[in-house]
Amino acid sequence: MTLIHPTAIIDPKAELDSGVKVGAYTVIGAHVQIGAGTEIGPHAVIEGHTSIGENNRIFQFASLGAQPQDKKYRGEPTRLVIGNGNTIREFTTFNTGTVTGIGETRVGDDNWIMAYCHLAHDCVIGSHTIFANNASLAGHVVIGDYVVLGGYTLVFQFCRIGDYAMTAFSAGVHKDVPPYFMASGYRAEPAGLNSEGMRRNGFSAEEIAAVKNAYKELYLRDLPLETAKANIAALAETRPELQRLSAFLASSERGIIR
Numbered sequence: 001m002t003l004i005h006p007t008a009i010i011d012p013k014a015e016l017d018s019g020v021k022v023g024a025y026t027v028i029g030a031h032v033q034i035g036a037g038t039e040i041g042p043h044a045v046i047e048g049h050t051s052i053g054e055n056n057r058i059f060q061f062a063s064l065g066a067q068p069q070d071k072k073y074r075g076e077p078t079r080l081v082i083g084n085g086n087t088i089r090e091f092t093t094f095n096t097g098t099v100t101g102i103g104e105t106r107v108g109d110d111n112w113i114m115a116y117c118h119l120a121h122d123c124v125i126g127s128h129t130i131f132a133n134n135a136s137l138a139g140h141v142v143i144g145d146y147v148v149l150g151g152y153t154l155v156f157q158f159c160r161i162g163d164y165a166m167t168a169f170s171a172g173v174h175k176d177v178p179p180y181f182m183a184s185g186y187r188a189e190p191a192g193l194n195s196e197g198m199r200r201n202g203f204s205a206e207e208i209a210a211v212k213n214a215y216k217e218l219y220l221r222d223l224p225l226e227t228a229k230a231n232i233a234a235l236a237e238t239r240p241e242l243q244r245l246s247a248f249l250a251s252s253e254r255g256i257i258r
Contacts, residue, residue, distance in 0.1 A: 005042070023060065031077075032065065035084070048096045049077050053084035053109075061091050068095045068121030070139065079104035083127070089115040097122045101140055108145070126163070144179065146201055148194075162248045164201065166194040176252045178218070179245050180211045188257050190219050207241045214242055218249075218258075225258065 004010065005024040013030035016022075020034050023042035031049040034040075038052055041060035046052070048065030058064070065080045067073060078097040081104055088094075092113055097104040101122030107113075108127035118136040119125065126145035135149040138156055143149075144163035155161065155173040162179030171188045180198060184191040193215050198208050214235060218228045229249045236242035249256065 017054075029065070048080060050080040050082070050096070052082045055084055056082065056086045056088065058088045059090045059092075059115075062088055063091075063093045064088070066093065066095055068098050068139070070098050070100075070121055072100055073098055073121075078121075080107075081105070082107045083109040085110045087112045089113060089117075091116045092118070094119045095121045098139075114151075120157075132169075146197065148197060159254055160248075160252070163244060164194055164197055166197055173257075175254050175258075176248070176256045178248050178252075178256055181215060183257055190215075190257055203241065207239075210235070210239045210241060211245065214245055218256075 003020065004022040007024045008022045008026045010022065010028040011030035014028050015033040017034060017036040019036040021039040023040055025042055026040055026044045029047035032046050034052045035054035037055040040058045043060050044058055044062045046064045050065035076099045078099060080094055080096045086107060086109065095105060098121045105119055105121060105123050107125045110127055111125060111129045113131045114133045116134045117131045120137055120139040122140045123137050124142045126143055128145055129143060129147045131149045132151035134151055135153040140158045141155050142160040144161060146164045147161050148166040150167045150169040150171060152170040153167045153173065159173050159176055161173065161177040164180045165177045166182045167173060167188065168184030168191060171183050172186045173183060173188045177183045180194055182191040182194050183189065193212050195208050214232045217223065217231045232242060232249065233246045236246040
């Protein structure tokens with residue numbers, strides 16, 4: 001208990017590992033679980049049915065586990081689940097899920113989520129992502145692994161952003177963004193390959209060249225979408241790095257930026 005500031009208000013039913021640090025004036029509700037090594041700054045509020053893993057750093061004034069901003073919500077015990085090793089900066093807001101969605105909002109591991117970011121109900125965030133300041137997700141958004149969202153990116157509900165994709169500053173994402181690609185603009189459009197992100201995450205020059213060729217099939221060769229998808233699926237038979245892209249294109253329900 002020496003790691004908990006005396007002014008913090010923690011419900012007796014909350015489950016905190018003995019190694020959790022809690023700053024001054026933070027409020028933690030009854031249905032909260034927090035794992036070892038997690039540090040919570042002052043003036044944070046963690047409520048709802050919220051589970052937080054190990055070794056997270058939660059900064060001051062964060063609001064985690066509040067009710068979803070959904071007029072259909074009727075107080076159901078939906079959840080927020082956060083993994084391990086995340087950095088969650090000031091004034092971030094993560095809401096719980098809804099029963100009309102998947103019932104929970106999920107955040108993976110080793111994510112870097114900067115100040116004023118918002119995760120709405122039923123969002124699913126992968127691991128190793130970076131959300132720059134004020135990036136905001138509407139409900140039911142799915143973000144893959146190693147995604148980078150530029151500052152003030154806005155993502156419309158039910159959109160998906162694939163692994164290793166990146167958005168520019170102030171991008172407005174209204175359709176799915178395929179893996180590896182960049183998106184920019186108020187109504188986001190394709191903006192090339194996230195080749196630097198791929199290099200930093202261990203992709204070889206040959207793998208990047210294969211994805212670049214798939215980008216050309218999809219965006220630069222003036223092909224019908226279904227033809228481009230079929231061509232990429234054929235290329236993916238011998239290029240494992242394209243299997244992720246082909247599967248994403250085949251499963252897109254909102255359609256992709258194009």
